[in-house]
Amino acid sequence: MQLFFLRNMETFFIKDDVHFNAKDIFECGQIFRYVKKEEGVYGVFSADKYAIVSPSPMGWQIQTKDREYFRHFFDMDTCYGDIISRLIELSPILKEATEYGKGIRILKQDLFETIISFIISANNNIKRIQLIIEKLCLYLGEKTPYGYAFPTKKTLSSVDAAFFRQIGAGYRADYLQHTAKMLFNDFDLEQLKSMDTASARKKLTELKGVGAKVADCILLFGLSRYDVFPVDIWIKKVYHKYYECGLPHSQIADFFVNKFQNLSGFAQQYLYYYLRNIDK
């Protein structure tokens, strides 16, 4: 096993835990700025921070300048074993889904980056989403020794829609331009943290390009709200394959939140990852 050592980086280890697996964490669809270096070895960016995750004889090795940030980022204070057993009690299919994706952890991502990234994600495929975000960082992000940071609110608000079109954002260019300006000028992200989930969702949908599904992704990955269930094309397949199927699209999220309550976000991510890789 080759170890990747970086200068000026601290190292910490996550002792062997079946509920921590780099592949599951990064490839389950929750995050776009990661690079697979070799089997089990990933570089991951969050805002202007960076870490390398690799398996080692002492457990998962995390190398970073921002140790505490990434302990929090990887949600190390949550016991995923408990969550999984409770989910299995709530719905039988979660037994297979959590077995398949047992190494998933829901990352605590940078809020601004999450908003912009998931606006780009709408009606798009993951490869292209990653490519567009990569260009965003390359052209507007600060250069660091390990790659480009995500652009700041100020920088992102200073470019026009033509820039976003040029990097391939398509019709989302206007949403991005408008929302970047809103977030820099008069939209207070901090207030969202003290709002209840329903109010925060309503507030988020005031942003251009943020509808019900994107808002739920922002709440889940950027605000650590677990009483949400983002419904995209894959979750619709889950719904029709494993659950009842008489509800209109707009009520499917409520159906799942009613079932999984404050574990909905976890359930959603296991089911999404499972169906995307099993069903294709």
Add this chain to the structure above:
DNA sequence: TCCCAGGCAAGGC
């Protein structure tokens, strides 16, 4: 050529 991708906004009813 058509269909699809972590949907949204706008307009019709």
Add this chain to the structure above:
DNA sequence: GCCTTGCATGGG
């Protein structure tokens, strides 16, 4: 409220 349509782009 729910449903339909148009929407940029690149890959299959």
